[in-house]
Amino acid sequence: MAGLDAVHVTLVYHEDYDEFLLETKKWQKLFKENSDLIFLGRDFKDIDKAKSEKKTAIFFGFQNCSPIEDDIKLVEKIHDLGCRFMQLTYNNQSLLATGCYEKNDSGVTNFGREVIKEMNRVGIVVDMSHSAEKSTFDAIDISEKPIAITHANPLFWHPAKRNKSNDLLKALSENDGMLGLSLYPHHLKNNTDCTLESFCEMVAKTAEIMNVKNIGIGSDLCLRQPDSIVEWMRNGTWSKSRNYGEGSKNKPGFPKQPNWFEDARGFSNIENGLKKIGFSEIEIDGILGNNWYNFYKNI
Amino acid sequence: MAGLDAVHVTLVYHEDYDEFLLETKKWQKLFKENSDLIFLGRDFKDIDKAKSEKKTAIFFGFQNCSPIEDDIKLVEKIHDLGCRFMQLTYNNQSLLATGCYEKNDSGVTNFGREVIKEMNRVGIVVDMSHSAEKSTFDAIDISEKPIAITHANPLFWHPAKRNKSNDLLKALSENDGMLGLSLYPHHLKNNTDCTLESFCEMVAKTAEIMNVKNIGIGSDLCLRQPDSIVEWMRNGTWSKSRNYGEGSKNKPGFPKQPNWFEDARGFSNIENGLKKIGFSEIEIDGILGNNWYNFYKNI
Numbered sequence: 001m002a003g004l005d006a007v008h009v010t011l012v013y014h015e016d017y018d019e020f021l022l023e024t025k026k027w028q029k030l031f032k033e034n035s036d037l038i039f040l041g042r043d044f045k046d047i048d049k050a051k052s053e054k055k056t057a058i059f060f061g062f063q064n065c066s067p068i069e070d071d072i073k074l075v076e077k078i079h080d081l082g083c084r085f086m087q088l089t090y091n092n093q094s095l096l097a098t099g100c101y102e103k104n105d106s107g108v109t110n111f112g113r114e115v116i117k118e119m120n121r122v123g124i125v126v127d128m129s130h131s132a133e134k135s136t137f138d139a140i141d142i143s144e145k146p147i148a149i150t151h152a153n154p155l156f157w158h159p160a161k162r163n164k165s166n167d168l169l170k171a172l173s174e175n176d177g178m179l180g181l182s183l184y185p186h187h188l189k190n191n192t193d194c195t196l197e198s199f200c201e202m203v204a205k206t207a208e209i210m211n212v213k214n215i216g217i218g219s220d221l222c223l224r225q226p227d228s229i230v231e232w233m234r235n236g237t238w239s240k241s242r243n244y245g246e247g248s249k250n251k252p253g254f255p256k257q258p259n260w261f262e263d264a265r266g267f268s269n270i271e272n273g274l275k276k277i278g279f280s281e282i283e284i285d286g287i288l289g290n291n292w293y294n295f296y297k298n299i
Numbered sequence: 300m301a302g303l304d305a306v307h308v309t310l311v312y313h314e315d316y317d318e319f320l321l322e323t324k325k326w327q328k329l330f331k332e333n334s335d336l337i338f339l340g341r342d343f344k345d346i347d348k349a350k351s352e353k354k355t356a357i358f359f360g361f362q363n364c365s366p367i368e369d370d371i372k373l374v375e376k377i378h379d380l381g382c383r384f385m386q387l388t389y390n391n392q393s394l395l396a397t398g399c400y401e402k403n404d405s406g407v408t409n410f411g412r413e414v415i416k417e418m419n420r421v422g423i424v425v426d427m428s429h430s431a432e433k434s435t436f437d438a439i440d441i442s443e444k445p446i447a448i449t450h451a452n453p454l455f456w457h458p459a460k461r462n463k464s465n466d467l468l469k470a471l472s473e474n475d476g477m478l479g480l481s482l483y484p485h486h487l488k489n490n491t492d493c494t495l496e497s498f499c500e501m502v503a504k505t506a507e508i509m510n511v512k513n514i515g516i517g518s519d520l521c522l523r524q525p526d527s528i529v530e531w532m533r534n535g536t537w538s539k540s541r542n543y544g545e546g547s548k549n550k551p552g553f554p555k556q557p558n559w560f561e562d563a564r565g566f567s568n569i570e571n572g573l574k575k576i577g578f579s580e581i582e583i584d585g586i587l588g589n590n591w592y593n594f595y596k597n598i
Contacts, residue, residue, distance in 0.1 A: 014369060066369065070313060071536040093394060093408035095537075104433075106405035109392040111537040118539070134403075237370040238394075238410040240417070 004264060005050040005057065005289070006041055008085060008150065008218075012062040014236035017074055020067040024081050027058070040082050043123075044297040061085035061150065063130065063233075065096050068115065075118040085150060086119065087127040088112060088139060091245070092238065097128075097135035100161045101245075105132035113142055120144045125299060129162065129180075129218070136168055145299050146176040151218030153182050154209070157202040158189040160246060166209050173210035178295045180218020181206070183266070185255035186246035187220070196260040200273035203287065212283050216292045217270070223263055227253035303563060304349040304356065304588070305340055307384060307449065307517075311361040313535035316373055319366040323380050326357070339381050342422075343596040360384035360449065362429065362532075364395050367414065374417040384449060385418065386426040387411060387438060390544070391537065396427075396434035399460045400544075404431035412441055419443045424598060428461065428479075428517070435467055444598050445475040450517030452481050453508070456501040457488040459545065465508050472509035477594045479517020480505070482565070484554035485545035486519070495559040499572035502586065511582050515591045516569070522562055526552035 011023045031039055041047065041057030050057040060082040067083075068074040078086070088097040088108070096112035098105040108116065116139060119126055126147040128136040139147055149172060155163040164172075164179070172179060181203065188194035189202070206215060222229065230253060234245035244252055260269040267288055274284045286294075310322045330338055340346065340356030349356040359381040366382075367373040377385070387396040387407070395411035397404040407415065415438065418425055425446040427435040438446055448471060454462040463471075463478070471478060480502065487493035488501070505514060521528065529552060533544035543551055559568040566587055573583045585593075 016368070069315070070365065072539055073536065092410055093392070093405070095392060095394065098405055102405065102408055104405035106392070106397055106401065106403035109401055111391055114538045114540075237372065239413045240371055241413075 006047045006059060006293075007056055008059045008061045010063050011060050011083070012064055012067055013090060013233045014064055014066050014238075017067045017069055017071075017077075020062075020078065020081070024060075027060075027082075031058075041084070042082070044293065047293055047296075059084045061087075061127065063087050064090035065094050065115070066090075070095055070111070072111075072114055072118055075115060075124065076122050079122040079124055083124055085125045085127045085148065087130055088115075089132075089135065090130045091234075097139065098132040099130055099135075100132045102132060105134040107134045108138035108142055112138075116142050117144075123299065125296075133165060133168060136164070137171060140171050140175050140177060146178070146295065147172070148178045148180065148295070149218075150178075150180040151182040151184070151187075151220040152179070153187045154202065154206050156205070157198075158187060160187050162246070163187060169206065169209050173214040176214065176295075176298075178214055178216055178292065179206070179210060180216050180292070182218055182220045183257070183261045184220035184222075185257060188258065192256045192258055194258045196258075196269055196273045197277075200270070200277045203274060204277050204279070207279075207283075212279075213286055213291050213294070215287050216295075217267070217288060219261070219264070221257075221263065222254055225254065230254050305346045305358060305592075306355055307358045307360045309362050310359050310382070311363055311366055312389060312532045313363060313365050313537075316366045316368055316370075316376075319361075319377065319380075323359075326359075326381075330357075340383070341381070343592065346592055346595075358383045360386075360426065362386050363389035364393050364414070365389075369394060369410070371410075371413055371417055374414060374423065375421050378421040378423055382423055384424045384426045384447065386429055387414075388431075388434065389429045390533075396438065397431040398429055398434075399431045401431060404433040406433045407437035407441055411437075415441050416443075422598065424595075432464060432467060435463070436470060439470050439474050439476060445477070445594065446471070447477045447479065447594070448517075449477075449479040450481040450483070450486075450519040451478070452486045453501065453505050455504070456497075457486060459486050461545070462486060468505065468508050472513040475513065475594075475597075477513055477515055477591065478505070478509060479515050479591070481517055481519045482556070482560045483519035483521075484556060487557065491555045491557055493557045495557075495568055495572045496576075499569070499576045502573060503576050503578070506578075506582075511578075512585055512590050512593070514586050515594075516566070516587060518560070518563070520556075520562065521553055524553065529553050 038056050038058050041059040046057040089099040091099040091101040093102050097108045126143050127150045128139050129149050129151050153163045155165050185191040189198050234243045337355050337357050340358040345356040388398040390398040390400040392401050396407045425442050426449045427438050428448050428450050452462045454464050484490040533542045
């Protein structure tokens, strides 16, 4: 085990409210059967609790807003059921905002403005990892609480559609929002062949744009999952033709992780790499976990 | 009775697929209990059948795409259940396109392009009555079959958010699409006090922009319905605060119809008005029904 106190797990890509309910039931069973290892995280104190009890607190996150359907009242209900992070959109246009795979970006919608207000009220973090640029600027602007980009990298380092511009990272940091740096090969320079050194150089450059306390890791790890999962992520039910997202017809499945981050044990490699490039111990502890802890504590 | 051979009725404003199923059941009961008067219209031949049997064919239309949710396969299913017209969006942003009440308009989305293709294939008319301008241009462009704006008026006559620009009406007509002129007071010059003469002048001017065979009536009539219906139309479940749409806090309900079009019998007043302003009999028969018949026959 990597000894993580808290993990953000994805419950939703395209599921509606009823399908989300089924997912929560599977997790309730897992919590019951593995109560010596994991439990449902509800607020930052559960991270402390996990540390002291040597367990891992599982925080539910949604990659999409599909479970709230078109009903503002469902925001409170998903919070009651454990949701603590929700993306306003997953690649395509949602009812709330525009995804990064659309041609045009109209920003946060009428319904989106209402939902952000409600997420602020009940305590769900607005996550814009898969959103388009104007929508993300809008969300930073509209949200009364800092937002998060839980898993994406800077565009200056690697030109993936999901990676973010310097202006956006600056605005995020100025509003005390968090960036979780991704370790998903499609977001890395040279993909699977990305070196630890290149990754750590990128972190150092990002720390020139953003306050270092607003930088964390959002590994985007998907281990031991069949390719059908990545197919579901990319295609949902919205198209009759097949979409490959950041992959391609020849590489339709999960890409191989770089050898220095094959699973959560890779955190110690990053720790060494960040030390080498000149980050202080406090900064490294921040990037590897404490920054997320403090962000979440203040929300 | 006004002696209409065919009527387009609204089954959906914000309903999802299951809620739409419930609506169809109510209609199945109505068809059974009133089989001497009405039946479900499935194609243009049912309009002929209605004429010869002195009945009215009821064609199902959706004001919103909510029943297909995020699932391309539901397009065929709603067609099987009788849907023949579907708006891509109702005022707010949908998963398919932008509504006329949004601040920005990003046009038809990725999912929207797939859905238009599928609507073309199964035979559902794309309706852009409540959509924003760029989205409507996109729909005209993407759809391989002519589209419709079933109920709206030209912007040059009355500046309602729902009314359409000359450029848009021109593009619609050039692609053989239909405009259904609305008789909903909020779309009329001087609202309830709109005169028949002013309405018919507007029709004459519109016929200078569009081919007269692409102009029809889309009355938008809502008779003997409680104000709770217009509240549902405007608010759905997307907001905790109340929206008044084209009304206002002081005028929250249905506005009063102009005295020359209080119900479907008003068609004979329009007939006289159009005659007076110089339309030929063939043109008038077209505007009052035959144009819709021919449009639908060719689709």
